[in-house]
Amino acid sequence: MCMSNLFVNRSLEEVQFWGRIMKEHALFLRLGFTVDQPKLIQEASHFHNLFESIEEKSVSFTDNADREHIVRLNMETYQATSHLWAFERKVLELILSCKIITNSYPLFVDHASREAAYFMNRIEQLNKGILEPLPDAVINENVFFLRIMSDHAKFISHLLDPSERNLITEAADLSYQLDQLLFQAVDLEAMRPASQTGRVLSRLIEESRLTVQSLYDFKRTIKEMVEECRLRSVIHPLLADHMLREAQRFLDLLDRFEASLTAGPKD
Incomplete structure (x- = not known):
């Protein structure tokens, strides 16, 4: 695939996946506002409609689209995401x-804004x-996604009815495992560049995949x-469904990292 087509392909893939995520974040925020917060509801609805338009x-x-058309799409998406990020930080x-009192956890709003910031960075790159x-990508993406996955486990745990004791325990256990992996990835981040050997990175990928696959299976059951x-x-x-798709996204990314490391030089 030529560089121009690669740029178009990757851009469309990022915009379609993360644009849908942004649209759904706006919906979840809107559902969390109370009836006495019409202005916030209106703002969230605006972002939902905006990202729906971008998705379409x-x-x-x-x-095979013209590169310049995709550059403009990326910039339009970047601007929309930056405004959504500002809205989420304001709500937080x-x-x-x-x-205000809302039905959205503060951590959820922060979580959504972190994903918006991540998406903006991907578009800029x-x-x-x-x-x-x-x-760098292997460590950075693990730090980002492991925190996202751990958040998901926590959200599930706290959105289950208290009578769902076994599932709450399972969600809490997965959250703990993901937090431990996150702390490990943060340690490797601090140890760079010494930690950036093929063997260290391969182990990080494998350990993340095992736990995230368990989380994926749990999310699918939920x-x-x-x-x-x-x-x-x-x-x-x-x-x-939203959380399940993000887990699959991380698993796909880990597979690509593993393939790239396998194809590269051994150390």
Whole structure:
């Protein structure tokens, strides 16, 4: 694949995946606001509609699209995401300063804003033609995604009905395992460049994959139980699917890292 087509392909893939995530974050925020917060509800609805429009536009392009058209799509998406990030940080400040009461956890709002910041960085890298060195990418992506996955386990635990004792325990255990992996990845981050050997990175990838696969299986069970009305919880069906897709995203990324390390020189 030529460089131009590679840029188009990667851009569309990022915008379609993360743009949908941003759209759903706006929806979840809107659902969390109370009836006496019409302005916040209106703002969240605006972002939902904005990202829905971006999603529709992105699927109209093919991998053979003109590069400049995709650059413009990326910049439009970047601007929309930056405004959503600012809105999420504003909402977080309102919650933590007790200026509003909402049904969204502060950690969820922070979580959503971290994903928005990550998405903006990915768009910026694509438009500038920056490809992060593989050793840096392996550690950085693990630090980011392991924290996201641990958050998901915590959200599930706290959205389950207290009577779902076994599932709550399982979610808490997964959260603990993911936190331990996260702390390990942060340690490796501090040890760079000495920690950036093929063997160290391969072990990080393998350990992450084992635990994230367990989390994926757990999320899939939760999603199925929600859809079949077999679960006592306040988990929205779309949220269950949303979290499952992000786990699959991380697993796919780990597979790509492993393939790249295997193809590279041994050390």
